[in-house]
Amino acid sequence: MLCYAWDRLKEKDEVKVSQSDFSDIYNLLSRVLINNLEKLIKKGFYKEYNVNYKETSTLRGKINFNDSLKHFGFKRGKLYCEFDDFSYNILYNQIIKTILYILIKYKYLDEEYKEKIYEMLNYFEDISLLRLKSEHFSKVKLNKNNLYYGFVLDICQLIFDNCLIDESKGDFLFKDFERDDRAMAYLFENFVRNFYKRECKEFKVYRENINWAEKDSKVDLLPIMQTDISLESADRKIIIDTKYYKNSLSNNYGAEKLISSNLYQLFAYLKNIEYKSDKDINAEGILIYPKTSKELNLRYVIHGHKIKICTVDLNRDWQVIHNRLIEIIRQG
Secondary structure, three states: OHHHHOOOHHHHHHHOOOHHHOOOHHHHHHHHHHHHHHHHHHHOOOOEEEEEEEEEOOOOOEEOHHHHHHOOOOOOOOEEEEEEEEEOOOHHHHHHHHHHHHHHOOOOOOHHHHHHHHHHHHHHOOOOOOOOOHHHHHOOOOOOOOHHHHHHHHHHHHHHHOEEEEOOOOEEEEOOHHHOHHHHHHHHHHHHHHHHHHHOOOOEEEOOEEOOOOOOHHHHHOOOEEOOEEEEOOOOEEEEEEOOOOOOEEEEOOEEEEOHHHHHHHHHHHHHHOOOOHHHHHOEEEEEEEOOOOOOEEEEEEOOEEEEEEEEOOOOOHHHHHHHHHHHHHOO
């Protein structure tokens, strides 16, 4: 799921591990990180030029005469120089080293992984630790020379985003991010979108802004309607809304019902998109939930629009998940 959500499909076959084999998600992520980091180390660390400024006895780069005179460097046979250094000690590697140190502090980390991380840290001996912040990840720029860092850094960011720093003790507290509904909803949506983008080439897959069917001057006060996923082929238009909820049904006075707000939202998309083009007049709508206690595979036709409400069991083997997602859009 993470490989699709992050659009890292090249790594998909290398991450064939079952969550049931691990005590918790952080041991799973540690295993995946270790496996991919081993490949990265074999390939070699990425290097960049760093600007260095220090007092040195070797003449390098540009001399700063003011600082050299100020600190009596000439008398001691030293000069302050500014020079470029082609180095491994750069942001990409500093982030990875810092995350490895964070994982070691996780008290439930499997001893096997802890030992492996200690071994790996030997390769990072000349790389600095960071006081890691979320801004560091936004400064990462991948290009054709360092693209192989992408998946490793995605895992590092996921780990960092879900740990809290205890400033008084310097310890790290690890959140149960599977219970973070917003984070999981974001992952689930990206997973489904990128899955269809990769696996259903007959469709154009994208997010879409839908205009309200209203020409009044106050239209700018209306909220923006943006689909999670729009699928468009020569003869079909499908709007998909993903919902990562603990329950796919609500309880109304003891009776199970579909969640009305989800259905209303999808129907609003379908009604307002009717005015966009002839193809959109009969656009289809699908609500997709992760399966919890009850499997859903419901079909309705409302005002000429086919609407489906479906669940996907994310705890099944990958091939079952794959087939289910394909089935949802292929079966009318």
